[in-house]
Amino acid sequence: MVHNPFKDAASGKTLSAAPTPSDYLKDSIFRSFAYFCALSIILLVAYIVFELGSQALPAIKAHGLGFITGTTWDTNKGEFGVLPEIWGTLYSSLLALLIGGVLGVAIAIFLTQGFVHAKIEVIFRTIIELLAAIPSVVYGLWGIYVLIPLLRPVALWLHENLGWFPLFSTELSGPGLAPAALVLAIMILPTVAAISADAFRRIPYKVKEAAYGMGATKWEVILKVMLPTASSGILAGLVLGFGRALGETMALAMLIGNMNDISISLFAPANTLASLLASTFPEAGQIEIQALMYASLVLLVITFIVNVAGLAVQQYTMRKFEGKK
Protein backbone atom coordinates (compact mmCIF):
# COMPACT_ATOMS: atom_id res chain seq x y z
CA MET A 1 0.00 0.00 0.00
CA VAL A 2 1.21 3.48 -0.85
CA HIS A 3 1.99 5.62 2.14
CA ASN A 4 -0.16 8.77 1.91
CA PRO A 5 -0.19 10.91 5.09
CA PHE A 6 -2.39 13.59 3.43
CA LYS A 7 -5.37 11.36 2.66
CA ASP A 8 -7.15 11.82 5.97
CA ALA A 9 -5.76 15.25 6.72
CA ALA A 10 -7.10 16.94 3.56
CA SER A 11 -10.67 18.14 3.32
CA GLY A 12 -13.09 15.36 2.42
CA LYS A 13 -14.12 16.99 -0.86
CA THR A 14 -10.74 16.87 -2.59
CA LEU A 15 -10.32 14.67 -5.65
CA SER A 16 -6.54 14.53 -5.19
CA ALA A 17 -5.15 11.03 -4.67
CA ALA A 18 -1.78 9.33 -4.43
CA PRO A 19 -0.49 7.32 -7.41
CA THR A 20 -1.67 3.70 -7.24
CA PRO A 21 0.78 0.82 -6.68
CA SER A 22 0.38 -0.07 -10.36
CA ASP A 23 1.39 3.50 -11.33
CA TYR A 24 4.57 3.03 -9.31
CA LEU A 25 5.13 -0.37 -10.89
CA LYS A 26 4.86 1.04 -14.44
CA ASP A 27 7.19 3.82 -13.45
CA SER A 28 9.89 1.47 -12.22
CA ILE A 29 9.45 -0.99 -15.12
CA PHE A 30 9.87 1.83 -17.62
CA ARG A 31 12.89 3.16 -15.79
CA SER A 32 14.62 -0.22 -15.64
CA PHE A 33 13.89 -0.75 -19.34
CA ALA A 34 15.56 2.59 -20.21
CA TYR A 35 18.58 1.71 -18.07
CA PHE A 36 18.76 -1.73 -19.68
CA CYS A 37 18.72 -0.26 -23.21
CA ALA A 38 21.44 2.24 -22.39
CA LEU A 39 23.57 -0.38 -20.69
CA SER A 40 23.16 -2.90 -23.51
CA ILE A 41 24.63 -0.40 -26.00
CA ILE A 42 27.71 0.02 -23.86
CA LEU A 43 28.00 -3.76 -23.41
CA LEU A 44 27.59 -4.32 -27.14
CA VAL A 45 30.38 -1.88 -28.00
CA ALA A 46 32.61 -3.36 -25.31
CA TYR A 47 31.91 -6.87 -26.62
CA ILE A 48 32.73 -5.89 -30.21
CA VAL A 49 35.98 -4.27 -29.16
CA PHE A 50 36.88 -7.28 -27.00
CA GLU A 51 36.07 -9.80 -29.75
CA LEU A 52 37.97 -7.84 -32.40
CA GLY A 53 40.87 -7.37 -30.04
CA SER A 54 41.16 -11.05 -29.11
CA GLN A 55 40.98 -12.14 -32.76
CA ALA A 56 43.53 -9.52 -33.72
CA LEU A 57 45.80 -10.35 -30.81
CA PRO A 58 48.13 -12.73 -32.72
CA ALA A 59 48.56 -10.10 -35.43
CA ILE A 60 49.13 -7.36 -32.84
CA LYS A 61 51.80 -9.52 -31.22
CA ALA A 62 53.38 -10.37 -34.56
CA HIS A 63 53.44 -6.94 -36.17
CA GLY A 64 53.14 -4.45 -33.31
CA LEU A 65 53.05 -0.79 -34.24
CA GLY A 66 54.91 -1.60 -37.46
CA PHE A 67 51.47 -2.56 -38.76
CA ILE A 68 50.44 1.07 -38.72
CA THR A 69 53.60 2.42 -40.34
CA GLY A 70 54.10 -0.42 -42.83
CA THR A 71 53.22 0.13 -46.46
CA THR A 72 53.07 -3.37 -47.94
CA TRP A 73 50.30 -5.93 -47.73
CA ASP A 74 51.73 -9.20 -48.91
CA THR A 75 50.21 -12.47 -47.75
CA ASN A 76 52.95 -14.60 -49.25
CA LYS A 77 55.71 -12.81 -47.38
CA GLY A 78 53.51 -12.38 -44.31
CA GLU A 79 54.09 -8.65 -44.36
CA PHE A 80 51.19 -6.52 -43.34
CA GLY A 81 51.02 -2.69 -43.09
CA VAL A 82 48.07 -0.36 -43.38
CA LEU A 83 49.61 3.11 -43.70
CA PRO A 84 48.38 3.51 -47.31
CA GLU A 85 44.89 2.48 -46.16
CA ILE A 86 44.95 4.90 -43.24
CA TRP A 87 46.08 7.65 -45.60
CA GLY A 88 43.41 6.73 -48.18
CA THR A 89 40.69 6.54 -45.54
CA LEU A 90 41.50 9.95 -44.08
CA TYR A 91 42.19 11.61 -47.44
CA SER A 92 39.02 10.40 -49.14
CA SER A 93 36.89 11.17 -46.08
CA LEU A 94 38.34 14.68 -45.68
CA LEU A 95 37.77 15.43 -49.36
CA ALA A 96 34.22 14.13 -49.06
CA LEU A 97 33.69 16.17 -45.90
CA LEU A 98 34.94 19.29 -47.64
CA ILE A 99 32.72 18.88 -50.69
CA GLY A 100 29.72 17.34 -48.95
CA GLY A 101 30.01 19.72 -45.99
CA VAL A 102 29.99 22.88 -48.08
CA LEU A 103 27.16 21.60 -50.27
CA GLY A 104 25.18 20.29 -47.31
CA VAL A 105 25.38 23.52 -45.33
CA ALA A 106 24.57 25.52 -48.47
CA ILE A 107 21.50 23.37 -49.06
CA ALA A 108 20.47 23.79 -45.41
CA ILE A 109 20.71 27.57 -45.78
CA PHE A 110 18.81 27.48 -49.05
CA LEU A 111 16.00 25.44 -47.49
CA THR A 112 15.61 27.28 -44.20
CA GLN A 113 16.39 30.94 -44.85
CA GLY A 114 13.35 31.88 -46.87
CA PHE A 115 14.70 31.36 -50.37
CA VAL A 116 12.01 28.88 -51.34
CA HIS A 117 8.34 28.46 -50.67
CA ALA A 118 7.40 25.92 -47.98
CA LYS A 119 5.94 23.48 -50.54
CA ILE A 120 9.09 23.48 -52.65
CA GLU A 121 11.12 23.03 -49.46
CA VAL A 122 9.25 19.79 -48.74
CA ILE A 123 10.00 18.50 -52.25
CA PHE A 124 13.69 19.32 -51.84
CA ARG A 125 13.81 17.71 -48.44
CA THR A 126 12.24 14.51 -49.74
CA ILE A 127 14.73 14.31 -52.60
CA ILE A 128 17.66 14.80 -50.22
CA GLU A 129 16.33 12.19 -47.80
CA LEU A 130 15.95 9.87 -50.79
CA LEU A 131 19.69 10.19 -51.40
CA ALA A 132 20.24 8.62 -47.98
CA ALA A 133 18.09 5.64 -48.91
CA ILE A 134 20.04 4.64 -52.04
CA PRO A 135 22.11 1.49 -51.35
CA SER A 136 25.82 2.09 -51.53
CA VAL A 137 26.30 -0.60 -54.18
CA VAL A 138 24.08 1.49 -56.45
CA TYR A 139 26.30 4.48 -55.78
CA GLY A 140 29.27 2.32 -56.70
CA LEU A 141 27.71 1.25 -59.99
CA TRP A 142 26.70 4.82 -60.76
CA GLY A 143 30.26 5.87 -60.06
CA ILE A 144 31.70 3.25 -62.42
CA TYR A 145 29.28 3.75 -65.29
CA VAL A 146 28.45 7.45 -65.05
CA LEU A 147 30.84 9.42 -62.89
CA ILE A 148 34.20 7.98 -63.97
CA PRO A 149 33.49 8.44 -67.74
CA LEU A 150 32.32 11.97 -66.96
CA LEU A 151 35.38 12.76 -64.86
CA ARG A 152 37.94 11.33 -67.21
CA PRO A 153 38.12 14.17 -69.78
CA VAL A 154 38.16 16.76 -66.98
CA ALA A 155 40.93 14.90 -65.14
CA LEU A 156 42.88 14.52 -68.37
CA TRP A 157 42.65 18.23 -69.13
CA LEU A 158 43.66 19.14 -65.57
CA HIS A 159 46.61 16.74 -65.67
CA GLU A 160 47.83 17.99 -69.05
CA ASN A 161 47.52 21.68 -68.27
CA LEU A 162 48.10 21.82 -64.52
CA GLY A 163 50.12 18.64 -64.07
CA TRP A 164 52.79 20.51 -62.10
CA PHE A 165 50.21 20.97 -59.31
CA PRO A 166 50.60 17.99 -56.91
CA LEU A 167 46.84 17.32 -56.74
CA PHE A 168 46.73 16.70 -60.52
CA SER A 169 50.08 14.93 -60.87
CA THR A 170 48.74 11.61 -62.21
CA GLU A 171 46.25 10.52 -64.84
CA LEU A 172 42.86 9.11 -63.97
CA SER A 173 42.99 5.67 -65.52
CA GLY A 174 39.68 4.49 -64.10
CA PRO A 175 38.90 4.08 -60.43
CA GLY A 176 40.66 6.52 -58.15
CA LEU A 177 40.43 8.93 -55.27
CA ALA A 178 38.45 11.65 -57.08
CA PRO A 179 35.42 9.57 -58.09
CA ALA A 180 35.47 7.85 -54.70
CA ALA A 181 35.54 11.14 -52.80
CA LEU A 182 32.79 12.65 -54.98
CA VAL A 183 30.50 9.68 -54.41
CA LEU A 184 31.30 9.77 -50.70
CA ALA A 185 30.44 13.48 -50.69
CA ILE A 186 27.02 12.73 -52.19
CA MET A 187 26.52 9.95 -49.65
CA ILE A 188 27.18 12.17 -46.62
CA LEU A 189 25.27 15.12 -48.09
CA PRO A 190 21.84 14.09 -46.71
CA THR A 191 23.24 13.68 -43.17
CA VAL A 192 24.99 17.05 -43.18
CA ALA A 193 22.09 18.85 -44.89
CA ALA A 194 19.37 17.41 -42.65
CA ILE A 195 21.17 18.03 -39.36
CA SER A 196 22.33 21.52 -40.40
CA ALA A 197 18.82 22.42 -41.55
CA ASP A 198 17.49 21.37 -38.15
CA ALA A 199 20.13 23.54 -36.48
CA PHE A 200 19.02 26.52 -38.55
CA ARG A 201 15.35 25.85 -37.83
CA ARG A 202 16.02 25.74 -34.09
CA ILE A 203 17.28 29.35 -34.07
CA PRO A 204 14.57 31.44 -32.41
CA TYR A 205 12.80 33.97 -34.61
CA LYS A 206 13.91 36.78 -32.28
CA VAL A 207 17.56 36.25 -33.31
CA LYS A 208 16.72 36.72 -36.97
CA GLU A 209 14.63 39.74 -36.04
CA ALA A 210 17.53 41.26 -34.09
CA ALA A 211 19.88 40.81 -37.04
CA TYR A 212 17.51 42.42 -39.51
CA GLY A 213 16.76 45.11 -36.95
CA MET A 214 20.42 46.11 -36.97
CA GLY A 215 20.12 46.84 -40.68
CA ALA A 216 21.91 43.74 -41.92
CA THR A 217 21.28 42.52 -45.46
CA LYS A 218 20.02 39.00 -46.00
CA TRP A 219 23.54 37.65 -46.60
CA GLU A 220 24.95 39.45 -43.59
CA VAL A 221 22.15 38.01 -41.46
CA ILE A 222 22.90 34.49 -42.69
CA LEU A 223 26.69 34.61 -42.64
CA LYS A 224 27.32 36.73 -39.56
CA VAL A 225 24.44 35.74 -37.29
CA MET A 226 22.62 32.58 -38.36
CA LEU A 227 25.73 30.56 -39.23
CA PRO A 228 27.58 31.14 -35.91
CA THR A 229 24.33 30.52 -34.01
CA ALA A 230 23.79 27.20 -35.79
CA SER A 231 27.47 26.24 -35.67
CA SER A 232 27.29 23.63 -32.92
CA GLY A 233 24.46 21.84 -34.72
CA ILE A 234 26.25 22.07 -38.05
CA LEU A 235 29.37 20.59 -36.44
CA ALA A 236 27.33 17.69 -35.15
CA GLY A 237 26.19 17.05 -38.73
CA LEU A 238 29.75 17.26 -40.05
CA VAL A 239 31.03 14.80 -37.42
CA LEU A 240 28.29 12.31 -38.25
CA GLY A 241 28.95 12.74 -41.96
CA PHE A 242 32.69 12.26 -41.46
CA GLY A 243 32.06 9.14 -39.42
CA ARG A 244 29.89 7.77 -42.20
CA ALA A 245 32.60 8.57 -44.79
CA LEU A 246 35.29 6.81 -42.72
CA GLY A 247 33.31 3.62 -42.50
CA GLU A 248 31.77 3.53 -45.98
CA THR A 249 32.73 0.27 -47.65
CA MET A 250 30.93 -0.96 -50.75
CA ALA A 251 30.96 2.12 -52.96
CA LEU A 252 34.58 2.77 -52.10
CA ALA A 253 35.68 -0.78 -52.75
CA MET A 254 34.17 -0.36 -56.22
CA LEU A 255 35.55 3.08 -56.95
CA ILE A 256 38.83 3.75 -55.22
CA GLY A 257 41.04 1.30 -57.15
CA ASN A 258 42.34 -0.79 -54.22
CA MET A 259 46.00 0.13 -54.69
CA ASN A 260 48.38 0.22 -51.74
CA ASP A 261 49.89 3.55 -52.73
CA ILE A 262 50.27 6.82 -50.91
CA SER A 263 49.76 9.66 -53.35
CA ILE A 264 48.61 13.24 -52.96
CA SER A 265 47.16 13.16 -56.47
CA LEU A 266 43.37 13.24 -56.71
CA PHE A 267 43.39 10.93 -59.70
CA ALA A 268 45.61 8.19 -58.31
CA PRO A 269 44.05 4.91 -57.20
CA ALA A 270 44.22 4.35 -53.45
CA ASN A 271 42.67 2.15 -50.78
CA THR A 272 40.79 2.56 -47.55
CA LEU A 273 40.65 0.40 -44.44
CA ALA A 274 37.00 -0.49 -44.97
CA SER A 275 37.44 -1.40 -48.61
CA LEU A 276 40.57 -3.39 -47.79
CA LEU A 277 38.48 -5.42 -45.36
CA ALA A 278 35.67 -5.93 -47.86
CA SER A 279 37.84 -6.92 -50.79
CA THR A 280 40.34 -9.12 -48.91
CA PHE A 281 38.16 -11.01 -46.45
CA PRO A 282 36.51 -13.52 -48.80
CA GLU A 283 39.80 -15.15 -49.81
CA ALA A 284 41.86 -14.57 -46.69
CA GLY A 285 43.64 -17.32 -44.78
CA GLN A 286 43.96 -17.48 -41.01
CA ILE A 287 47.03 -15.26 -40.69
CA GLU A 288 45.57 -12.65 -43.01
CA ILE A 289 42.25 -12.66 -41.15
CA GLN A 290 44.10 -11.83 -37.95
CA ALA A 291 45.77 -8.93 -39.75
CA LEU A 292 42.39 -7.80 -41.07
CA MET A 293 41.00 -7.86 -37.53
CA TYR A 294 43.89 -5.63 -36.52
CA ALA A 295 43.03 -3.31 -39.44
CA SER A 296 39.39 -3.10 -38.35
CA LEU A 297 40.57 -2.28 -34.85
CA VAL A 298 42.64 0.57 -36.32
CA LEU A 299 39.55 1.85 -38.17
CA LEU A 300 37.55 1.67 -34.95
CA VAL A 301 40.18 3.71 -33.12
CA ILE A 302 40.31 6.33 -35.90
CA THR A 303 36.51 6.66 -35.85
CA PHE A 304 36.56 6.96 -32.08
CA ILE A 305 39.23 9.67 -32.14
CA VAL A 306 37.34 11.62 -34.82
CA ASN A 307 34.13 11.48 -32.81
CA VAL A 308 35.78 12.56 -29.58
CA ALA A 309 37.59 15.41 -31.37
CA GLY A 310 34.34 16.48 -33.04
CA LEU A 311 32.58 16.47 -29.70
CA ALA A 312 35.36 18.59 -28.17
CA VAL A 313 35.13 21.15 -30.98
CA GLN A 314 31.37 21.23 -30.60
CA GLN A 315 31.64 21.82 -26.85
CA TYR A 316 34.13 24.58 -27.52
CA THR A 317 31.82 26.40 -29.95
CA MET A 318 28.90 26.01 -27.57
CA ARG A 319 30.95 27.62 -24.82
CA LYS A 320 32.25 30.35 -27.06
CA PHE A 321 29.05 31.29 -28.89
CA GLU A 322 26.26 30.20 -26.63
CA GLY A 323 27.83 30.71 -23.22
CA LYS A 324 26.97 27.17 -22.12
CA LYS A 325 29.16 25.54 -19.54
Place this chain on the structure above:
Amino acid sequence: MNMQSEMGEFIAKKYEPKGPVVLDCHVKNIYYGDFRAVRDTTIPIEKNKVTGFIGPSGCGKSTVLRSMNRMNDLIESFRFEGHIQYHNHDIYSKKVDAVIVRRYIGMVFQLPNPFSMSIYDNVAFGLRLNGFKGDEEEMVVKALKRAAIWNDVKDKLKNSGLSLSGGQQQRLCIARAIATEPDVLLMDEPCSALDPIATRQIEELMVELKQHYSVALVTHNMQQATRVADVTAFLGVDISNGGRTGYLVEMDDTKKIFEDPQQLLTKQYVRGEFS
Protein backbone atom coordinates in the same frame (compact mmCIF):
# COMPACT_ATOMS: atom_id res chain seq x y z
CA MET B 1 -14.43 68.88 -32.91
CA ASN B 2 -13.20 65.44 -33.91
CA MET B 3 -12.81 64.52 -37.53
CA GLN B 4 -14.45 61.55 -39.11
CA SER B 5 -13.28 59.51 -42.04
CA GLU B 6 -15.52 59.11 -45.07
CA MET B 7 -16.66 55.78 -43.60
CA GLY B 8 -17.75 57.56 -40.46
CA GLU B 9 -14.91 56.21 -38.34
CA PHE B 10 -13.45 58.24 -35.51
CA ILE B 11 -10.20 60.07 -36.23
CA ALA B 12 -8.19 61.57 -33.40
CA LYS B 13 -7.51 65.28 -33.14
CA LYS B 14 -4.12 66.05 -34.60
CA TYR B 15 -1.33 66.51 -32.08
CA GLU B 16 0.63 69.68 -32.76
CA PRO B 17 4.32 69.01 -32.06
CA LYS B 18 6.13 71.70 -30.14
CA GLY B 19 9.61 70.91 -31.37
CA PRO B 20 11.24 69.63 -34.55
CA VAL B 21 9.88 66.30 -35.79
CA VAL B 22 12.30 63.50 -36.73
CA LEU B 23 9.90 60.81 -37.80
CA ASP B 24 6.48 61.83 -39.02
CA CYS B 25 4.29 58.79 -39.03
CA HIS B 26 1.02 58.83 -41.00
CA VAL B 27 -0.63 55.45 -40.99
CA LYS B 28 -3.71 55.21 -43.16
CA ASN B 29 -4.11 51.47 -42.92
CA ILE B 30 -1.97 48.48 -41.97
CA TYR B 31 -3.11 45.07 -43.12
CA TYR B 32 -1.93 41.54 -42.41
CA GLY B 33 -3.48 39.76 -45.37
CA ASP B 34 -7.17 40.69 -45.17
CA PHE B 35 -6.95 41.62 -41.51
CA ARG B 36 -6.95 45.36 -40.94
CA ALA B 37 -4.68 45.78 -37.93
CA VAL B 38 -4.38 49.56 -37.64
CA ARG B 39 -6.11 52.55 -39.22
CA ASP B 40 -5.84 56.34 -39.19
CA THR B 41 -2.97 56.87 -36.79
CA THR B 42 -0.79 59.95 -37.04
CA ILE B 43 2.10 60.11 -34.60
CA PRO B 44 4.97 62.58 -34.97
CA ILE B 45 8.15 61.52 -33.12
CA GLU B 46 9.83 64.67 -31.85
CA LYS B 47 13.54 65.22 -31.62
CA ASN B 48 15.18 64.55 -28.22
CA LYS B 49 11.96 63.41 -26.63
CA VAL B 50 10.57 60.10 -25.50
CA THR B 51 7.26 59.41 -27.21
CA GLY B 52 5.27 56.75 -25.40
CA PHE B 53 2.67 54.46 -26.97
CA ILE B 54 0.08 53.05 -24.61
CA GLY B 55 -3.13 51.14 -25.11
CA PRO B 56 -4.87 47.82 -24.49
CA SER B 57 -3.37 44.67 -25.97
CA GLY B 58 -4.18 44.24 -29.64
CA CYS B 59 -4.40 47.98 -30.25
CA GLY B 60 -1.58 47.87 -32.76
CA LYS B 61 0.98 49.91 -30.86
CA SER B 62 3.76 47.46 -31.59
CA THR B 63 2.64 47.17 -35.20
CA VAL B 64 2.87 50.93 -35.65
CA LEU B 65 6.28 51.03 -33.96
CA ARG B 66 7.60 48.18 -36.12
CA SER B 67 6.39 49.97 -39.23
CA MET B 68 8.66 52.85 -38.34
CA ASN B 69 11.80 50.97 -39.34
CA ARG B 70 10.12 48.54 -41.72
CA MET B 71 10.59 45.54 -39.43
CA ASN B 72 7.16 44.36 -40.53
CA ASP B 73 8.51 43.83 -44.02
CA LEU B 74 9.73 40.47 -42.70
CA ILE B 75 6.11 39.38 -42.49
CA GLU B 76 4.96 38.38 -45.95
CA SER B 77 1.30 39.33 -45.64
CA PHE B 78 2.07 42.79 -44.26
CA ARG B 79 0.70 45.74 -46.26
CA PHE B 80 1.19 49.40 -45.37
CA GLU B 81 -0.90 52.31 -46.56
CA GLY B 82 0.17 55.83 -45.70
CA HIS B 83 3.58 57.35 -45.37
CA ILE B 84 6.29 57.78 -42.74
CA GLN B 85 8.54 60.77 -43.31
CA TYR B 86 12.05 60.52 -41.93
CA HIS B 87 13.66 63.94 -42.36
CA ASN B 88 11.13 64.53 -45.16
CA HIS B 89 11.94 61.28 -46.99
CA ASP B 90 9.24 58.65 -47.14
CA ILE B 91 10.79 55.43 -45.75
CA TYR B 92 8.11 53.44 -47.61
CA SER B 93 9.08 54.95 -50.95
CA LYS B 94 9.83 52.22 -53.49
CA LYS B 95 13.32 53.62 -54.01
CA VAL B 96 14.29 53.20 -50.34
CA ASP B 97 15.83 49.89 -49.18
CA ALA B 98 14.49 48.69 -45.83
CA VAL B 99 18.06 47.74 -44.80
CA ILE B 100 19.13 51.40 -44.92
CA VAL B 101 16.08 52.49 -42.95
CA ARG B 102 16.97 50.06 -40.17
CA ARG B 103 20.55 51.35 -40.00
CA TYR B 104 19.34 54.87 -39.20
CA ILE B 105 16.36 53.87 -37.08
CA GLY B 106 17.45 51.35 -34.46
CA MET B 107 15.30 48.98 -32.47
CA VAL B 108 15.23 47.29 -29.08
CA PHE B 109 12.88 44.33 -28.82
CA GLN B 110 10.52 42.99 -26.19
CA LEU B 111 12.62 39.93 -25.43
CA PRO B 112 16.38 40.28 -25.08
CA ASN B 113 17.92 38.81 -28.22
CA PRO B 114 21.72 39.02 -28.11
CA PHE B 115 23.59 37.15 -30.84
CA SER B 116 25.47 33.99 -29.98
CA MET B 117 28.84 35.69 -30.01
CA SER B 118 30.96 37.49 -27.45
CA ILE B 119 29.70 40.54 -25.55
CA TYR B 120 32.23 42.68 -27.37
CA ASP B 121 31.27 41.32 -30.80
CA ASN B 122 27.60 41.89 -30.04
CA VAL B 123 28.18 45.59 -29.51
CA ALA B 124 30.69 45.89 -32.36
CA PHE B 125 28.27 44.15 -34.73
CA GLY B 126 26.57 47.32 -35.94
CA LEU B 127 29.86 49.23 -36.19
CA ARG B 128 31.31 46.54 -38.45
CA LEU B 129 28.10 46.40 -40.47
CA ASN B 130 28.22 50.12 -41.09
CA GLY B 131 31.89 50.03 -42.05
CA PHE B 132 33.01 52.14 -39.07
CA LYS B 133 36.68 53.06 -39.50
CA GLY B 134 37.53 54.74 -36.18
CA ASP B 135 38.47 53.30 -32.80
CA GLU B 136 36.10 50.36 -32.49
CA GLU B 137 37.01 49.51 -28.91
CA GLU B 138 36.36 53.05 -27.73
CA MET B 139 32.89 53.02 -29.29
CA VAL B 140 32.07 49.63 -27.79
CA VAL B 141 33.10 50.74 -24.32
CA LYS B 142 31.15 53.98 -24.72
CA ALA B 143 27.99 52.13 -25.75
CA LEU B 144 28.33 49.66 -22.86
CA LYS B 145 28.79 52.52 -20.41
CA ARG B 146 25.81 54.41 -21.77
CA ALA B 147 23.67 51.29 -21.55
CA ALA B 148 24.63 51.04 -17.85
CA ILE B 149 26.13 47.58 -18.20
CA TRP B 150 29.85 48.37 -18.35
CA ASN B 151 30.47 47.53 -14.71
CA ASP B 152 28.79 44.16 -15.10
CA VAL B 153 30.75 43.06 -18.14
CA LYS B 154 34.06 44.93 -18.21
CA ASP B 155 36.01 41.87 -17.04
CA LYS B 156 34.36 39.39 -19.41
CA LEU B 157 33.96 41.06 -22.76
CA LYS B 158 35.06 37.82 -24.44
CA ASN B 159 32.29 35.76 -22.86
CA SER B 160 29.18 34.93 -24.83
CA GLY B 161 26.38 37.50 -24.73
CA LEU B 162 24.06 34.63 -23.88
CA SER B 163 25.87 33.94 -20.61
CA LEU B 164 24.37 37.09 -19.06
CA SER B 165 21.15 37.32 -17.05
CA GLY B 166 17.95 38.53 -18.71
CA GLY B 167 18.24 42.13 -17.53
CA GLN B 168 21.91 42.28 -18.49
CA GLN B 169 21.10 40.79 -21.89
CA GLN B 170 18.49 43.49 -22.52
CA ARG B 171 20.98 46.23 -21.60
CA LEU B 172 23.51 44.55 -23.89
CA CYS B 173 20.92 44.72 -26.68
CA ILE B 174 20.44 48.42 -25.95
CA ALA B 175 24.22 48.90 -26.12
CA ARG B 176 24.23 47.05 -29.40
CA ALA B 177 21.46 49.27 -30.75
CA ILE B 178 23.05 52.57 -29.66
CA ALA B 179 26.65 51.73 -30.58
CA THR B 180 26.13 53.07 -34.09
CA GLU B 181 24.41 56.19 -32.70
CA PRO B 182 21.21 55.75 -34.68
CA ASP B 183 19.10 58.85 -35.10
CA VAL B 184 15.95 57.30 -33.72
CA LEU B 185 15.60 54.45 -31.25
CA LEU B 186 12.42 52.37 -31.27
CA MET B 187 11.78 50.39 -28.10
CA ASP B 188 9.10 47.72 -28.11
CA GLU B 189 8.17 47.00 -24.46
CA PRO B 190 11.85 46.72 -23.55
CA CYS B 191 11.16 46.02 -19.88
CA SER B 192 8.34 43.52 -20.12
CA ALA B 193 10.60 40.57 -19.33
CA LEU B 194 12.63 42.31 -16.64
CA ASP B 195 12.53 42.53 -12.88
CA PRO B 196 11.86 45.90 -11.16
CA ILE B 197 15.54 46.74 -10.58
CA ALA B 198 16.53 46.16 -14.19
CA THR B 199 13.40 48.04 -15.31
CA ARG B 200 14.39 51.01 -13.18
CA GLN B 201 17.87 51.04 -14.71
CA ILE B 202 16.54 50.92 -18.24
CA GLU B 203 14.03 53.68 -17.55
CA GLU B 204 16.82 55.91 -16.26
CA LEU B 205 18.71 54.98 -19.37
CA MET B 206 15.88 56.11 -21.63
CA VAL B 207 15.75 59.52 -20.00
CA GLU B 208 19.51 59.76 -20.48
CA LEU B 209 19.33 58.51 -24.06
CA LYS B 210 16.88 61.13 -25.23
CA GLN B 211 19.59 63.78 -24.94
CA HIS B 212 21.28 62.14 -27.90
CA TYR B 213 18.48 60.37 -29.70
CA SER B 214 14.79 60.49 -30.26
CA VAL B 215 13.04 57.60 -28.60
CA ALA B 216 9.73 55.92 -29.38
CA LEU B 217 8.62 53.60 -26.57
CA VAL B 218 5.81 51.08 -26.56
CA THR B 219 4.79 50.09 -23.07
CA HIS B 220 1.93 48.20 -21.46
CA ASN B 221 2.86 49.80 -18.18
CA MET B 222 1.16 53.16 -17.66
CA GLN B 223 3.42 54.12 -14.75
CA GLN B 224 6.38 53.64 -17.02
CA ALA B 225 4.87 56.07 -19.55
CA THR B 226 4.35 58.69 -16.84
CA ARG B 227 7.92 58.22 -15.62
CA VAL B 228 9.77 58.48 -18.92
CA ALA B 229 7.56 59.69 -21.78
CA ASP B 230 7.35 63.38 -22.67
CA VAL B 231 4.51 62.83 -25.08
CA THR B 232 2.08 59.94 -25.02
CA ALA B 233 -0.11 58.45 -27.72
CA PHE B 234 -3.08 56.37 -26.61
CA LEU B 235 -4.35 53.78 -29.06
CA GLY B 236 -7.65 51.95 -28.78
CA VAL B 237 -9.20 48.93 -30.42
CA ASP B 238 -12.23 49.20 -32.65
CA ILE B 239 -14.20 45.95 -32.47
CA SER B 240 -17.20 47.20 -34.47
CA ASN B 241 -17.94 45.31 -37.71
CA GLY B 242 -16.39 42.18 -36.24
CA GLY B 243 -12.83 43.42 -36.68
CA ARG B 244 -10.06 44.23 -34.24
CA THR B 245 -8.57 47.36 -35.63
CA GLY B 246 -6.29 49.62 -33.63
CA TYR B 247 -6.45 53.39 -34.04
CA LEU B 248 -5.12 56.51 -32.38
CA VAL B 249 -7.55 57.87 -29.81
CA GLU B 250 -5.57 60.72 -28.36
CA MET B 251 -2.05 62.08 -28.33
CA ASP B 252 -0.74 64.86 -26.14
CA ASP B 253 1.83 65.74 -23.52
CA THR B 254 2.06 62.86 -21.06
CA LYS B 255 0.88 65.02 -18.15
CA LYS B 256 -2.19 66.07 -20.12
CA ILE B 257 -3.02 62.50 -21.18
CA PHE B 258 -2.89 61.22 -17.63
CA GLU B 259 -4.37 64.18 -15.78
CA ASP B 260 -6.80 65.76 -18.19
CA PRO B 261 -7.58 63.48 -21.12
CA GLN B 262 -10.09 64.80 -23.63
CA GLN B 263 -11.51 61.45 -24.71
CA LEU B 264 -13.70 59.29 -22.49
CA LEU B 265 -11.86 56.16 -23.62
CA THR B 266 -8.50 57.62 -22.61
CA LYS B 267 -9.91 58.62 -19.26
CA GLN B 268 -11.19 55.12 -18.58
CA TYR B 269 -7.92 53.55 -19.66
CA VAL B 270 -5.61 55.74 -17.59
CA ARG B 271 -7.86 55.19 -14.59
CA GLY B 272 -7.30 51.49 -15.08
CA GLU B 273 -10.92 50.67 -15.89
CA PHE B 274 -9.85 48.35 -18.68
CA SER B 275 -6.59 47.14 -20.08
